[in-house]
Amino acid sequence: MMLFRSSAAICGALVALAVSVTVARSESRGGHANAVVDAASGDAVVGAASMYNPFKPGKEEGGPKTASGERYNPSDWAAAIKTTLRRKFGGVQFGERPKYALVEAVGKKVIVKINDVGPLRPGRIIDFNERTMRHFDPSLERGVIKDVKVSPLAGDDWTLGPVG
Helix, strand or coil: CCCHHHHHHHHEEEEEEHHHHHHHHHHHHHHEEEEEEHHCCCCCCEEEEEECCCCCCCCCCCEEECCCCCECCCCCCCCEHHHCCCCCCCCCCCCCCCCCEEEEEEEEEEEEEEEEEECCCCCCCCCCCCCCCHHHHCCCCCEEEEEEEEEEEEECCCCCCCCC
């Protein structure tokens, strides 16, 4: 009987611990989402987004370099901002660390690194790499996503990927 009570007490303690860890994790995620939204408020740009892939097999080993000097990687959470918005997004200069932005569209939010710039088509403000585009358009059938809100994030301590 004594062994049963001890086992029940241990099980109860483990369940309580598991519940408190789960609650703490969900609260910290919510806090991160709120911190991102707070850090991104005010400087948003709204326009259309499309996808780009400058990689041409055989042209450059490992893919072409982006404006920040990193190699283009279709698997990163990354994007190229319109050249005329370069200053608003902290410069995006060769050899410097990439900048970060909160991107909101079609009811989803994601943090991406802005590691490239380009002369995008009229009306477009950002070009996503493949992974980022698939987040907003899993089938890649849209081609262009309208009403995309892009907000620069200060600093470089951001976790890339979906928010919220």
